[in-house]
Amino acid sequence: MAAIGAARRRYLNAAQAGALAFGLANVSAFAGEGQALQVSNAWVPVSDTQGVDVPLLMTIKNQSTEADALLRVSCPAANFSEKHTVDRGEGAPAMRAIKSIPVPAAGEITLKPEAYHVMLLQTRQVLAEGDTFSCSLMFQKAGKLETEVHVIRPR
Template sequence: MRKFSSCLGAALLALSFTAGAQVVDVKSAWARASVPGQKATGAFMTLTAPAGATLVGVRSPAAGVAEVHEMKMDGDVMKMRAIPSLALPAGQAVELKPGGYHLMLLDLKAPLAKDSQVPITLVLRDAKGVESQLELKVPVQAVAPAGGMAGHSH
């Protein structure tokens, strides 16, 4: 029953975003659980902008700072850095995942407990330059969800 109600909640949330101008579809969203004393964690999802868009910011009341990050090899060293924006080409799924593009929640105000939800706001700019915000309630998991939660969207 719990799984059904969470799926129903996700479906209702998805409907609320399709009622207006839909800039981006969000699927398979999750955030990594943290432990007391841990000050940072990541959030992951797949973003698809039907008409193209740019992710230009992220916020969360759970963190003092939230940023869009990328991880990439620099010679023999994997480096992570904040990036000012992330292009979402029209109709192409952009995966935010461990070891690649992702959202970083820094200066956590409290641990993110497994099986809770964390509010995250995506700031997007559509192909015409109009900014919008997308409010998400992202499930917190200890590890990546099995099967990628392909049926969930926001």
């Protein structure tokens, strides 16, 4: 569990700005009609280098009366993924790997760098602005959903 340093905080602030720039460009999951979960605004930041770790950010809306949980994420753009939360105890905030990300009943969760998020580890390719790729999201109750992820340059 490593503390988030000054460079990481600057990156997180840039990622937040990128999310705002991405704003209304809503990208829904490839789920069928009547699907309880909807995924929108899935994006990763530009990376000029292969083999790095990048956050995968998105909004997950749950229209069901039952809570769900994001269990696994698989993307061809990365070798691995981890689900994280950020602990804000004494001292600097620190990322911590977790088993699942809770999705509230009849609500939504927005994955952000400073809160719940997914890290794509060891990217397999350069992530250029405007690129897209698909990721598989495995939920405890809703099962597998596919979503399109956009690569954007945080402003």
